[in-house]
Amino acid sequence: MVFTPADVRAGALGVVSASSAPYPVVLVDSDGYVLDANTAARDALASYHDGQPALPGWLVAASMPGAVSPASGPVGDRFFSAHPTAIDSGATAWWLLEETDHRHTAGELHAQRSNAEFLISASSALLASLNLERCMETTARLAAEHLADAAVVLAPGRSQRLPLVACDQYGQVSRSKVAQTPDTMPGLTEALQGFPPLPARWIDPSEVPEWIVPEGFGPVGSLAIAPLPGHGVAAGALVLLRHAEKPAFSEVDEELGRLFAARAGAAMSAARLYAEQDAVTQVLKRELLAPELVQVRGVEFAGGYRSSQDADQIGGDFYDVHPAADEDGETFALLGDVSGKGLEAAVLTGKIRNTLHALHTLSDDHQQVLGLLNDTLLSRRGPMRFATLVLASARREGSDVVLRLTSGGHPVPLIVRRDGRVEEAATSGSLIGALPRITSSTATVRLSPGESCVLYTDGVTEARGGRRGDAMFGEERLQRLLQGCAGMPAEAVVERIQMTVAQWIGKGKHDDIAVMAITAPRSHHLTAVDGTTPGRYTA
DSSP states (O other): OEEOBTTSOTTOOOOEEGGGOSSOEEEEOTTSOEEEEOHHHHHHOOOEETTEEOOOHHHHHHTSTTOOOOEEEEETTEEEEEEEEEBTTSOEEEEEEEOHHHHHHHHHHHHHHHHHHHHHHHHHHHTTOOOHHHHHHHHHHHHHHHTOSEEEEEOOOSSSSEEEEEEOTTSOEEEEEEOSOGGGSTTHHHHHTTOOOOOGGGSOGGGOOGGGSOTTOOOEEEEEEEEEOOSSSOOEEEEEEEETTSOOOOHHHHHHHHHHHHHHHHHHHHHHHHHHHHHHHHHHHHHHSOOOOOOBTTBEEEEEEEOSSTTOSOOSEEEEEEOOSSTTSOEEEEEEEESSOHHHHHHHHHHHHHHHHHHGGGTTOHHHHHHHHHHHHHHSOSSOOOEEEEEEEEEEETTEEEEEEEEESOOOOEEEOTTSOEEEOSOOBOOBSSSSSOOBOEEEEEEOTTOEEEEEOHHHHTOEETTTSOEEOHHHHHHHHHHTTTTOOHHHHHHHHHHHHHHHHTTSOOOOEEEEEEEOOSSOOEEETTSSSEEEOOO
């Protein structure tokens, strides 16, 4: 088999010998019939016609007149690309280059690239939420869409019932709790404990319990189980199911499932950890939140708090009210401010409130209470933090309210009279928690019906805002504001101060703000006989 290629230039020396070529070479006429083939071609082309190798359909089509061009296609389980060389007689010599390994490698590379893209997008979807239930739903949905025909996610439960999320072949997600024990399904108990998965080929689909198969799924042909690893403790297990008519899970499929399960387990573990920490935080925060104040023993109490960070609910300002044990006793109230902001200040606030709650039975002697609190703050470890504080003891005398006020380095309480006059209470004192010994003085104030005593933190007077945004609200502006609060109930006084200061600040930054109003009711009011149960006060 010897021919001269048509593309050999005139005058060139060279004759191509196909018989010696290392590649399969087939000589085909214009009708697509094989005229000759070398040994390599005869070995590659398994079928014959009239003693000559039979061409595959894709090569016959490429040999038609006017359509001769490079082509490629399968020959049995091998893959070739064919490159034509035109012969003067009108025939075409096809040089076949095997690309089986190349295509196999390219296919594996494409599959790995697709898998990597899936794992990246899956990680983003899984980490988009720290809600455990939503994370389980996302895990089941992604697994059913990309890895199997249906998927089931199980998480360890605190009770005998296992939380289960399933995504069926239609993409519908369902949630339930199953009372069945994991050992009813081979490999599930081990997966929930975080042990290596049982190979899919070792799991008999006929042994799969009904509770693990989504409703309407049909016969299970293949099943794979992968643990969902977490931070020290397994986050759960992932069960993948395929229909009976589909190919069984291969080792490659199982490896991809394990890689996905590792990411899903990390996301679920993070969501569970966040939920546990959030639950602890909420319990602790409830002890730090400003209490809701009510009327106690014929005395109106109202309070308002705004953190320096509007998204927070706790900070360094605080107030409390502790009713007396007996009906004729004084109600002990306090308002204060600790140095600093944020969580550290809130923690110290909680300690001070708890200390004062324990000391409120000693409220007959404000100086003693402040002294014991001062000793407590000085004895605590860590950086020195101090506090300012106002103590108030209130009781009804007829229709009036008698107050004892003691300041510990805090802004002076303001008294709002019925005629609009605003007076400063004659009390002063030193910071709490800064010096070994403190000094303080107590003022006694009588409030007639409709008159109020306003306690506030420096977050009110030092609030910056106004037209230019840098002017302090100041004590004079606060006193002018209170002149218009004469005769108002305690709650209305607090609300007016808060609204006015908020308008002054606008969108600017501010410190923690706390306000408390203690008011003598204008007429007969409801009172709390035991500090919590409403009754009617009789003057």
